[in-house]
Amino acid sequence: xxxxxxxxxxxxxxxxxxxxxxxxxxxxxxxxxxxxxxxxxxxxxxxxxxxxxxxxxxxxxxxxxxxxxxxxxxxxxxxxxxxxxxxxxxxxxxxxxxxxxxxxxxxxxxxxxxxxxxxxxxxxxxxxxxxxxxxxxxxxxxxxxxxxxxxxxxxxxxxxxxxxxxxxxxxxxxxxxxxxxxxxxxxxxxxxxxxxxxxxxxxxxxxxxxxxxxxxxxxxxxxxxxxxxxxxxxxxxxxxxxxxxxxxxxxxxxx
Amino acid sequence: xxxxxxxxxxxxxxxxxxxxxxxxxxxxxxxxxxxxxxxxxxxxxxxxxxxxxxxxxxxxxxxxxxxxxxxxxxxxxxxxxxxxxxxxxxxxxxxxxxxxxxxxxxxxxxxxxxxxxxxxxxxxxxxxxxxxxxxxxxxxxxxxxxxxxxxxxxxxxxxxxxxxxxxxxxxxxxxxxxxxxxxxxxxxxxxxxxxxxxxxxxxxxxxxxxxxxxxxxxxxxxxxxxxxxxxxxxxxxxxxxxxxxxxxxxxxxxxxxxxxxxxxxxxxxxxxxxxxxxxxxxxxxxxxxxxxxxxxxxxxxxxxxxxxxxxxxxxxxxxxxxxxxxxxxxxxxxxxxxxxxxxxxxxxxxxxxxxxxxxxxxxxxxxxxxxxxxxxxxxxxxxxxxxxxxxxxxxxxxxxxxxxxxxxxxxxxxxxxxxxxxxxxxxxxxxxxxxxxxxxxxxxxxxxxxxxxxxxxxxxxxxxxxxxxxxxxxxxxxxxxx
Numbered sequence: 001x002x003x004x005x006x007x008x009x010x011x012x013x014x015x016x017x018x019x020x021x022x023x024x025x026x027x028x029x030x031x032x033x034x035x036x037x038x039x040x041x042x043x044x045x046x047x048x049x050x051x052x053x054x055x056x057x058x059x060x061x062x063x064x065x066x067x068x069x070x071x072x073x074x075x076x077x078x079x080x081x082x083x084x085x086x087x088x089x090x091x092x093x094x095x096x097x098x099x100x101x102x103x104x105x106x107x108x109x110x111x112x113x114x115x116x117x118x119x120x121x122x123x124x125x126x127x128x129x130x131x132x133x134x135x136x137x138x139x140x141x142x143x144x145x146x147x148x149x150x151x152x153x154x155x156x157x158x159x160x161x162x163x164x165x166x167x168x169x170x171x172x173x174x175x176x177x178x179x180x181x182x183x184x185x186x187x188x189x190x191x192x193x194x195x196x197x198x199x200x201x202x203x204x205x206x207x208x209x210x211x212x213x214x215x216x217x218x219x220x221x222x223x224x225x226x227x228x229x230x231x232x233x234x235x236x237x238x239x240x241x242x243x244x245x246x247x248x249x250x251x252x253x254x255x
Numbered sequence: 256x257x258x259x260x261x262x263x264x265x266x267x268x269x270x271x272x273x274x275x276x277x278x279x280x281x282x283x284x285x286x287x288x289x290x291x292x293x294x295x296x297x298x299x300x301x302x303x304x305x306x307x308x309x310x311x312x313x314x315x316x317x318x319x320x321x322x323x324x325x326x327x328x329x330x331x332x333x334x335x336x337x338x339x340x341x342x343x344x345x346x347x348x349x350x351x352x353x354x355x356x357x358x359x360x361x362x363x364x365x366x367x368x369x370x371x372x373x374x375x376x377x378x379x380x381x382x383x384x385x386x387x388x389x390x391x392x393x394x395x396x397x398x399x400x401x402x403x404x405x406x407x408x409x410x411x412x413x414x415x416x417x418x419x420x421x422x423x424x425x426x427x428x429x430x431x432x433x434x435x436x437x438x439x440x441x442x443x444x445x446x447x448x449x450x451x452x453x454x455x456x457x458x459x460x461x462x463x464x465x466x467x468x469x470x471x472x473x474x475x476x477x478x479x480x481x482x483x484x485x486x487x488x489x490x491x492x493x494x495x496x497x498x499x500x501x502x503x504x505x506x507x508x509x510x511x512x513x514x515x516x517x518x519x520x521x522x523x524x525x526x527x528x529x530x531x532x533x534x535x536x537x538x539x540x541x542x543x544x545x546x547x548x549x550x551x552x553x554x555x556x557x558x559x560x561x562x563x564x565x566x567x568x569x570x571x572x573x574x575x576x577x578x579x580x581x582x583x584x585x586x587x588x589x590x591x592x593x594x595x596x597x598x599x600x601x602x603x604x605x606x607x608x609x610x611x612x613x614x615x616x617x618x619x620x621x622x623x624x625x626x627x628x629x630x631x632x633x634x635x636x637x638x639x640x641x642x643x644x645x646x647x648x649x650x651x652x653x654x655x656x657x658x659x660x661x662x663x664x665x666x667x668x669x670x671x672x673x674x675x676x677x678x679x680x681x682x683x684x685x686x687x688x689x690x691x692x693x694x695x696x697x698x699x700x701x702x703x704x705x706x707x708x709x710x711x712x713x714x715x716x717x718x719x720x721x722x723x724x725x726x727x728x729x730x731x732x733x734x735x736x737x
Contacts, residue, residue, distance in 0.1 A: 099707025
């Protein structure tokens with residue numbers, strides 16, 4: 001990364017309330033273009049809140065601080081506007097949209113993003129070809145694409161479907177909110193392979209996770225530990241390994 | 256939370272696209288209803304004596320009939336003396352012999368509505384009977400249908416051309432005294448479509464009627480009669496629009512379907528009468544009686560409706576399953592927005608042995624609207640082996656609307672199998688957020704979610720109608736979020 005170009009994501013002194021309760025309490029975090037960061041921490045520390053507030057979920061109120069994306073403030077933008085400039089959130093609990101096929105949903109998303117950026121829409125044929133190809137790399141059959149969005153999907157299918165969307169939409173900033181939770185080892189490897197295929201010099205990834213296990217497959221450049229609404233420790237991959245051995249107590253007690 | 260609920264609430268605001276008025280000279284009776292009015296209508300159509308007497312009997316009964324009060328609808332009493340019971344575009348005195356003779360202004364109206372009236376434009380192969388205010392304007396594809404022996408014309412024409420069929424079946428499914436609005440219709444019905452499919456004929460194209468109320472202070476009372484003779488098949492489509500006016504207009508139609516042995520009738524409606532403005536002013540009062548009789552063995556009648564319009568909808572397309580092994584189906588999408596009220600559903604009356612019925616109802620409420628499903632399943636003691644399956648799903652958009660389900664089950668046969676499933680869900684903030692997070696704007700997201708919810712019903716519609724229905728939902732929902 002160059003010292004002169006703005007960070008992909010720059011979170012400064014961020015305070016966030018959810019339902020009147022302070023969850024983030026002065027969080028600072030920076031992610032460079034090309035960087036993969038793991039965000040770890042105990043339950044209730046605010047990891048998912050950070051992920052959602054960057055994506056613009058309406059119930060999350062920023063009371064102080066800023067979230068900047070490539071140098072520009074994100075907090076005033078509608079969620080769809082953030083998506084169209086390259087912010088992507090892989091959901092921890094992807095919701096069902098019955099009757100809307102996965103394919104239809106993906107095409108609508110892709111078309112909306114292309115249109116907003118003044119790019120030409122993919123033809124139906126190109127789209128089908130691309131999406132089938134990408135789906136196959138995630139062990140998702142063409143039949144799967146015809147099913148309703150997350151409708152009756154298994155836990156693993158839902159998570160793979162999030163990665164399918166990631167690969168199709170090619171955002172600049174990908175936030176993966178506990179994408180590893182509820183996955184067996186085979187599914188975990190498939191998902192990780194998808195993320196590694198996405199990973200590149202032109203984008204950045206924020207991996208929200210409880211477990212170091214995921215980081216065996218997706219090697220992070222940096223690891224941050226979040227506790228009680230703040231980043232309390234940062235380091236490299238070895239920090240995650242240490243956390244696995246010793247738990248969070250030694251950090252959170254010190255903080 | 257509030258921000259996204261506001262989003263949802265504001266998504267249901269948009270102008271009614273079919274709300275224009277056509278400036279056309281018409282003959283309109285002064286308001287009010289009397290025996291003279293009934294006689295005038297009948298004379299104007301040159302009807303035979305029996306039909307005049309039939310109308311008069313209805314009129315006399317109507318005078319003392321009570322208005323139904325049981326529906327979950329609220330509206331001031333209708334002043335039946337302030338309504339005009341007949342309006343016709345002037346030229347109709349000399350009914351056009353072909354479409355070339357039809358008032359070009361009228362044809363432009365239908366063009367605006369997107370109806371391909373000219374045969375050469377009707378690439379879709381849909382034969383259309385268009386009812387403008389009270390009279391039928393022109394029926395396309397006559398010759399091709401005639402080759403197959405299919406009769407498709409206005410009811411007024413059928414009275415003269417096919418008197419035996421009309422006299423035998425008119426009122427046979429919906430009797431004159433059936434209910435207040437049907438009785439009123441029997442007295443003053445102006446026109447409508449008539450279809451006869453001969454024995455063993457599969458109608459070579461979809462038949463279609465478009466209804467349009469144009470004149471002010473006019474009630475529309477059309478009447479449709481479809482007879483499918485033994486072993487025949489017909490698919491019939493009905494579309495409705497009306498101009499935007501501040502006062503309420505009454506629409507009280509009757510549709511009767513008759514299916515003989517092994518005959519099948521598929522009747523699809525896309526109803527988009529003017530629903531009133533966002534404050535609840537104006538709009539059509541739609542009080543319609545639709546019923547089919549499966550009088551033949553192994554006959555089948557299936558109703559599919561997409562209801563997005565009208566200030567008030569009161570409508571229960573029903574099937575009387577008289578023939579053994581006959582089948583009745585009802586597939587419905589009813590969408591209400593702003594101050595619209597809908598009380599709609601069906602009746603499945605099982606009389607014959609091994610009769611089967613399926614009810615699939617999807618209600619969508621937005622704005623401050625109220626949407627009720629009301630359905631009756633009756634299994635009579637004679638209906639050995641009868642089965643019914645009912646599924647009612649309601650979708651709420653925002654938190655100021657209402658969804659209600661009133662199922663009535665009367666099973667007088669110990670062997671009856673009646674299943675009922677009902678669900679209510681809300682267009683979730685989570686669903687909306689997922690769509691937005693992928694770059695889809697909230698309006699499009701809501702229409703996609705709603706279309707997905709209705710998919711099972713849209714599948715039942717003929718292709719062109721399914722596309723139209725999807726678009727219509729989108730338009731009707733605009734402003735529901737935002």
